[in-house]
Amino acid sequence: MILEFRTYRLKPGTSEDFLRVMAEDSVPLLEKAGLRVVDFGRSLVAEDGHEEAYLIRAFSSLEEHERQEREFYGSEAWLAGPREAIVSRIESYHTIAIETSEEAVEALGRR
Template sequence: MVSKLVEILQYRLKPGTGESFHQIMRDISVPLHYQQGIDVIAFGCSRHDADSYYLLRAFESEAQMQSVLEDFYASEAWQRGPREKVIERIEISLKSLLLLPKSAIDEIRKGFEVSEREYQL
């Protein structure tokens, strides 16, 4: 069974910033992740609170994650792009790492795609 390291980032955003944070993530930050080859599984506002947010990313290994993220966060595209707008809206950030089978990751991704369609309606 093929497994990947999944990073779960949970953010408590400053009050009232959830909508603008999501717009930045959707329109700027996540596309930048994709351009850098980072596998974003899911992202969005929590269903219970618009100022709670999640970002799930998958990596081949912890070493690959560290290398890719170091390059990403050092890049000019991030530094001169959404960095400041993202960071200024975050009150608290929590990070968890899980080793998940590819099949579980695919199911999470499918659920996210459904949620995104609902969001766009």
């Protein structure tokens, strides 16, 4: 399994709206497209006072990760859907991916 951690540094004052759009629009759209969302939410730590959030997703392989991301982020559903409401609130983001077991993925899931 490939476990992807994406962190978002949000523009000041946008975290509530960002998380609402994630919960109501973006995550359901990701899941409808077949992407496995393990968890998402607000960071418990505001590094240097910044509002931050995270998204954790799982993929069966690195190739599947690349294929699913390419298809999803190029889709009309994303581009005409919640993309602007998400992207407009992000100051920067960082992604890491690690190889792990299905058991570790399941242990992280809170959804």
